[in-house]
Amino acid sequence: MASSLDDEIEALQARVSALKKQLSIHTSTLIAARSTRQLLAQEDNTAIDASLKQKLLTQSDLQQAHNQHCLYRACATLTTFRARDPDPHAVDGGAILGLRIEVTSRAKFLRPYYVLMNRPYVGARHLRVHRHTLPPCIPLAGLAARYLPPPSASSSSRSGGGGGGGDGGSKDTTTRQDLARFARALRREVVRYHHRLGVVADLRKAAGLGRKKDVDEGDDEGGVGQGSRPVQLVDIAPADAETKQITLEWADGRTGRLVMGDDGEIVKLVVLGENGRDREAGRDLLGGAVRVEEVVKRLAAMV
Amino acid sequence: MxxxxxxxxxxxxxxxxxxxxxxxxxxxxxxxxxxxxxxxxxxxxxxxxxxxxxxxxxxxxxxxxxxxxxxxxxxxxxxxxxxxxxxxxxxxxxxxxxxxxxxxxxxxxxxGLTLYQLAMADLQYLYDHPTSQKWSAYRVTPLKAPTDPDGEEPPQIDTQSLTIPRFHPSTFLKTLQAQVLPDVKAHYTFDPHQSLPLLLLRIFILDSPYNTSHALQRQQTNNNNSSKAPPGTATGFDASRTVYIAFPDASPQVFISKPESTTPAGGGGAAGESKSLRNLLVEGIPKALSRPLQRQRFTLQSTNLVTRNLAELVQRRGGGRTNSAGGGWSIYADESGKKRETPLDLLLPSPPLSGKEGDEVNNGDGGKRRAASGLAGGGEEEEERAAKRARLVALARFGGTAVMGDGKGVERVDVVVEDTFPAQQNEPAQTWRPHVRLTFHGPHVFAGIRQLVECGIIDGERMPGWMTGEEGVTIGTVRNGRIRGHKGSGL
Structure with missing residues (x-):
């Protein structure tokens, strides 16, 4: 009895939260709609009192600003924001410039990657990467060294390292930072990386391997494919951090390695069978393909 | 034989x-x-x-x-x-x-048991006792191509390189073997870690020139005076060492464990010896990772993180997003469902730690507190508000990290503070820097600090950032309130 009551309460609570969510979605749409704003802006509208109207107007402005923000994020995919470092000893009063990189994968926006920068250099407005959420396979350090070089040591000392932090001085012009190019190069690397990951997933799908979670289903598909193709691929997996190399495994024990370039072009493919290199299997798999996507198509057509 | x-x-x-x-x-x-x-x-x-x-x-x-x-x-x-x-x-x-x-x-x-069997038993011990080894994290960094044809100059670290070091187990082992001197014999076992995204390499090292069972025979004479004998003469199992190297998946880092001797009679010079063995490995690993034919050379850089907790190492040096977003910054790396932050979500976000989100986190003990204060009377209301604020501050400074029981704790943090002595008001500014060395000990150091903040013992708003563990180092020097060099995070 008690358990059924509990279940009922739980179901009702779930419904309440679902309805609340729906309500807030409707609110956010309605409040920023043009007709709503027109209604609110009408001077002679006495249906609602002034203070409530003011409140609604500010809410509407906020919502519009947020909508624009989201639009920029979705379309430009590279946005900046300001943040504060909670550390009381943070450099530059804790001012942080954040860079937000949006990534889409499988028609969905992933959690954006963030690069948070501060200005630790005395007497120079140079930025330095403070924190970031990029995976280690993105060469952030190298890109930062190229596009965001620190000011030359002679003209200013870093406040973190230099004694007292009071010395140093003149503005440095010899090392110029280029935030825009840095951001573009970084985004390029991130997007390439996700495309490579995606292409490996596509390869697995095309070969009927499925995700690791639903191996059983994958096996079934593989069983179907076995009829039309002589030897089945049993494993396709990224072999290195950057997903530039893919290991391939065939059911008969042959193994292969496919090396991808930055943008998914095929650099090399080696297949090793029992008696050394198996060039025929390699040719079989590629069939004159130049890009990995073409291999995906070929595999999908074969299975 | x-x-x-x-x-x-x-x-x-x-x-x-x-x-x-x-x-x-x-x-x-x-x-x-x-x-x-x-x-x-x-x-x-x-x-x-x-x-x-x-x-x-x-x-x-x-x-x-x-x-x-x-x-x-x-x-x-x-x-x-x-x-x-x-x-x-x-x-x-x-x-x-x-x-x-x-x-x-x-x-x-x-x-007799084969070396393979012993390796399996040893690895089982490691899984049973995950904190039995003390690991140091090293970063694999690319080197500039040598310009000097004689190789006289020490190679320079290439900061602008975009190469991410790649690791291939069998090639690595082959080249590492080439680095080993002929008077030392080693047995290698690779094993993927049972629960963490790691590849473990167990190296069992014997001081013996033979790779037959000669190497495994104990010298009877050594039995009595192995502690007195100089390290060079002890042969066979008496001088064997086990070292683990862990390679995290999709991350150019290497974790090396402290070598431990297999036999109880380690001998007098064991400490120095194991240190030099570790140095040998630190020198040998980058060479084994390098591919000179493709003009890719690497070196190992210490990242000042030493801990017994492999999960923490994977969190701070692994393949994910959390490497340089520790402490309060971890909200940016949080990938769990709610905070996806997709640009398609048009709902107005509520500022963090206010309203909804704050309530969610503090719901549990907040209710209890309220009940308790109701009994105690209105005089404690202020106290309660302070406690709530302390909890919020802790949440802001630590984010979702440093929670007791998350299994990602470091057990020791050494910090040297080199700040100037705070000057009195009517005195001229001093430049005296006392040498203050702090050591934190415990099963989960930063969770302990967080608890102190939550209790109001440490003022969370004035607490320096390195106390939240956001730098991801366990050894560091503090200047001007910040860990010097930011070796752990950032770049």
């Missing part, structure tokens, strides 16, 4: 047997609990491992009675299947560890 054994640089073969009465064998096996010992024994009898872990089986089928008399307490089994059944039945039964240990060393593997 071959008649002549020639010193080579080859590795020790996995099938090499160690006498089961050897103290090293007893030490490795007796560290395991009864259930682990049984599961390891069953792993040995598994079809995949059977070739390298063959038990002592009865060869002759006919003379049963005679054999039973001569073989005494542990009659050899007839077939691997029978032995497997026997160990499974042991698993179901209660009994002492000693019983299983004796059965292995005096019964089923009386002719």
């Amino acid at each position: 071959p008649r002549i054994s020639v010193p080579t640089t080859a590795r020790l073969p996995s099938a090499l047997r160690v006498d089961s009465s050897n103290p090293a064998v007893t030490k490795i096996l007796s560290r395991l609990s009864r259930s682990s010992l049984l599961s390891v024994a069953l792993d040995w009898l598994d079809d995949n491992n059977f070739a390298l872990a063959q038990p002592y089986l009865r060869e002759d089928e006919n003379d049963d009675e005679e054999a039973d008399e001569t073989d005494g307490f542990y009659p050899p089994a007839r077939s691997p299947e029978a032995l497997r059944d026997l160990y499974i039945s042991l698993q179901a039964r209660k009994g002492s560890k000693r019983e299983v240990l004796d059965r292995i060393t005096e019964g089923d593997w009386r002719h």
